[in-house]
Amino acid sequence: MRLGVGVIGTGFMGKTHALAWRNVQAVLGGMMGDVATPDLALLCDAPLDRAQALAAQFGFARATDDWQALVTDPAVDVVSITTPNGLHHRMALAAIAAGKHVWCEKPMALTLAEAEEMAEAARARGVVTLVGYNYLKNPAFTHAQRLIAAGAIGRLVQFRGWVDEDYQADPDLPWSWRAKLAEAGLGALGDIGTHLVSFAHGIMGPITSLIADMQTIHETRPLPDGSGRGVVENEDAASVLLRFANGAQGSLVISRSAWGRxxxxxxxxxxxxxxxxxxxxxxxELQIYQNEGPKAEQGFKTILTGPTHPPYGEFCPAPGHQLGFNDLKVIECAALLRAIAGAEPAHPSFDDALRIERVIHAIADSARNGGARIPL
Structure with missing residues (x-):
């Protein structure tokens, strides 16, 4: 059985999706069971000549510059949405209305209301959805989950998380769509903070309340045409105190302006x-400290991922040889194929990702209200 694949977008994330769709059967086909074989049917971008050139490079049968034509094309069964944030909502709704399964990059949408509409539409239509939290598929992370479930570090009492990058650290970086609420939505929270919240949920479970602060470090940026400076409408950094349903506390720090990270x-x-x-x-790598044995011999142990941390061994038979970002995307793609085949639930689906969106918007609400405690 073949599964027609349509990808919208040919930037960094579009290429990672194309690589995943091309490689998933070759790498993970032996462990996926009876799933459909991806058929790279249609690639969309603008202008058309770019889409055609990259379709040939990526191995797609056809190209278009009309995303609406892609989501309704009868040869397409599943749609990858890898466009800027502001386009996710309408593209996903159109694909769902056409009965297509959807693999969408995060964040789901610009607003919580849009994300809720996407999740509701997917439930009503009965299509499979997956949101691109590929870090959750890292064998090191899933091994951490197994260790915790086995009681390796006892009862969980605190989570401290961080996500820092420096792609917006330079004050002279030109103003772009990333600075505009109507096109990017939230800033550091939506772009990278969502990944951190996905980790917190994956390790600790649901968040029940939070208190937060936000900061726009560079309040204006030079306009690309040299005509002046544009206002940055969203946040560069945020700090959060959390409470989890399991009774533990936590903290998150988030920055897109952290030099060197x-x-x-x-x-x-x-x-x-x-x-x-x-x-x-x-x-x-994963580090673990356990309060066991003679005190003089206790210390952190570093675990290097290898074939004993599945599905690492499907990529490489030797430990310590390293998986990469694109490999995680292949693992994510395999999970989507299994979900479409009915072998397992998709995770994180639109419903799962909606819970992440609720957290990042609660962080923003708390910060805008002077650090008020927001229940979830």
Whole structure:
């Protein structure tokens, strides 16, 4: 059985989706069971000559510059949406209305109301949805989840998370759509903070309340045409105090203006018997401290991911040889194929991702209301 694939967008994320769709059967076909084989049917971007050139490069049968034609094309069964944030909502709704499964990059939408509409539409139409939180598929992260479930660090008491990058640290970086609420929505919260919240949920479970503050570090930026400076309408950084449903407390720090940080997405989770530490900049490592044995011999242990941390072994038979960002996208793609085949629920679906969106918008609401506690 074939599954017709349509991808909207050919930038960085569009290319990662194309690579995942092309490679998923070759890498993970042996462990996926009876799933459909992806058929790269249609690629969309503008202008058309760019779409045609990249369709040939990526291995797609056809190209178009009309996304509405793609989502209604009878050869397309599943749509990858990799466009800027402001287009996710209408593209996803159109694809769902046409009965297509949807793989959408995060954040889901510009507003919470739009995200809720997307989730409701997907439930009503019965299509499979997946949101691009590929860091959740990292074998190091899933091993941390298994360790915690097995009681390796005891009862969880605190989560400390951070996500820092420097792609907006330079005050002379030109103003762009990322600075505009109508096109980007939230700033650092929507772009990278969502990933951190996905980690918090994946490790600790639901968040029940929070208190937050936000900061726009560079309030204006030079306009690209040199005519002056444009106002930055969203946040560069945020700090959050959390409470989880399991009774634990937590904190999050988020910045897109942290010089020297490239993808510093990570956490410490503290338990009554030890601690687990992860950092995406060292994505093939996990650190664990356990309060066991002679005190003189206790210390942090570094676990290098390898074939004993599935599905690492499907990519490489040797530990310590490292997986990369695009490999996580392949794992994510395999999960989507299994969900479409009915073998397992898609995670995070639009419903799962909506819970993440509610958290980031609650952070913004708390900050705008002087650090008020917001229940969730």
């Amino acid at each position: 490239k993808s510093r997405l990570g956490f410490e989770v503290h338990g009554t018997k030890g601690m687990i530490v992860f950092d995406q900049e060292r994505m093939n």
